[in-house]
Amino acid sequence: MADVVLKNIRKSFGSVDIIKGVDLEINDGEFTVFVGPSGCGKSTLLRMIAGLEDISSGDMIIGDKVVNALPPKDRSVAMVFQSYAIFPHMTVRENIGFGLTIAKTPKAEKDLKVQEAARILQMEHLLDRRPSQLSGGQRQRVAIGRAITRKPEVFLFDEPLSNLDAALRMDMRMEIGKLHHQLGATMIYVTHDQVEAMTLADKIVVLKDGEVMQAGAPMDLYHHPKNLFVAGFLGAPSMNFAVVNVEKIEGDQITVKNDAIAETTVHVQGRSFTVGTKATLGLRPQYLSIADERDSCMMGTIVLTERLGSETILNIKLSDGSTMIAAIADDQIFKIGQSVGLTFDADRAHLFDELPSASDAAH
Numbered sequence: 005m006a007d008v009v010l011k012n013i014r015k016s017f018g019s020v021d022i023i024k025g026v027d028l029e030i031n032d033g034e035f036t037v038f039v040g041p042s043g044c045g046k047s048t049l050l051r052m053i054a055g056l057e058d059i060s061s062g063d064m065i066i067g068d069k070v071v072n073a074l075p076p077k078d079r080s081v082a083m084v085f086q087s088y089a090i091f092p093h094m095t096v097r098e099n100i101g102f103g104l105t106i107a108k109t110p111k112a113e114k115d116l117k118v119q120e121a122a123r124i125l126q127m128e129h130l131l132d133r134r135p136s137q138l139s140g141g142q143r144q145r146v147a148i149g150r151a152i153t154r155k156p157e158v159f160l161f162d163e164p165l166s167n168l169d170a171a172l173r174m175d176m177r178m179e180i181g182k183l184h185h186q187l188g189a190t191m192i193y194v195t196h197d198q199v200e201a202m203t204l205a206d207k208i209v210v211l212k213d214g215e216v217m218q219a220g221a222p223m224d225l226y227h228h229p230k231n232l233f234v235a236g237f238l239g240a241p242s243m244n245f246a247v248v249n250v251e252k253i254e255g256d257q258i259t260v261k262n263d264a265i266a267e268t269t270v271h272v273q274g275r276s277f278t279v280g281t282k283a284t285l286g287l288r289p290q291y292l293s294i295a296d297e298r299d300s301c302m303m304g305t306i307v308l309t310e311r312l313g314s315e316t317i318l319n320i321k322l323s324d325g326s327t328m329i330a331a332i333a334d335d336q337i338f339k340i341g342q343s344v345g346l347t348f349d350a351d352r353a354h355l356f357d358e359l360p361s362a363s364d365a366a367h
């Protein structure tokens with residue numbers, strides 16, 4: 005197993021800078037997830053770790069070796085892609101053993117390794133089938149099986165489950181979690197799926213435009229986002245942002261309000277504010293609740309309701325024309341056009357010293 009360290013890694017395609025100085029330490033055995041908007045450089049970064057893409061500058065270290073100049077086969081990494089990359093004319097057994105065949109591994113050893121991978125992935129009974137006789141999830145397991153037989157120190161997954169339907173994704177997500185537990189290997193995983201990121205990761209790395217916005221444990225990022233981008237990116241539905249005026253500051257107690265939101269005091273550490281300036285109040289939809297008018301700190305009109313069974317999502321237009329999304333527990337019936345009061349727990353509110361831009365809007 006191995007640590008993976010990126011030191012000021014940069015990548016340009018022609019004159020376009022795509023990866024703009026990434027520093028990252030991924031510990032041995034850690035499950036790290038890269039998330040970020042489409043085009044931010046997740047696949048490029050993964051391909052650079054794999055050796056499939058040159059590094060423009062910086063150092064890539066796997067284990068204790070600088071691997072900048074090493075070809076993929078000498079890096080002890082195995083990559084699993086979104087498209088299964090398995091051969092239709094080969095059986096599952098041949099597909100799983102393909103890397104070993106190429107490496108001219110003796111037959112007995114190859115059979116043993118294929119058998120072992122099939123056992124881990126619970127597909128021993130499928131070894132003689134061809135890909136056309138498999139489900140999508142089973143096909144992806146074949147690709148993972150091929151990666152396992154190579155006994156890599158580092159597994160790289162680029163959105164391996166995104167072609168699967170929701171139920172299968174959930175099964176496969178749990179299988180990948182188990183696989184990580186069983187093999188104890190370092191794994192780096194790219195996904196667009198929040199749930200995959202939050203549940204699988206020891207560490208989430210949020211990327212934007214080729215830069216790391218924040219890296220840390222999932223709950224650290226969720227509860228203590230460093231900036232508006234991370235705050236808006238993690239969590240579904242996204243955090244609400246309201247531009248507010250800073251009214252009063254007492255130590256780390258900051259009192260804010262705006263035309264729609266009554267005066268509220270938020271406890272903030274590590275950011276500084278100035279009375280009379282604007283700031284952004286961040287409220288997660290789950291922490292908003294319905295209140296009587298006299299107990300509420302904002303009033304609005306329901307413009308849309310989504311009943312999901314376990315929760316009810318309300319889209320509420322406030323008196324100043326801005327929108328709040330509230331996620332109310334359980335199945336509750338609200339009417340469009342209904343007027344409601346909202347309140348929130350100030351301890352769960354965030355206050356940022358920056359104002360929202362278009363890219364911080366809901367994802």
Ligand SMILES: Nc1ncnc2c1ncn2[C@@H]1O[C@H](COP(=O)(O)OP(=O)(O)OP(=O)(O)O)[C@@H](O)[C@H]1O
Nearest residue numbers: 017018022040041042043044045046047048049196
């Ligand atoms: N070979 C290439 N030549 C030029 N530009 C490239 C090349 N490969 C990637 N890019 C550009 O680099 C940027 C990052 O691409 P990358 O595939 O890493 O994004 P991503 O974060 O994986 O996106 P997605 O979530 O859509 O998969 C994009 O703007 C892309 O157009």
Ligand SMILES: [Mg+2]
Nearest residue numbers: 046047048162
């Ligand atoms: Mg990609």
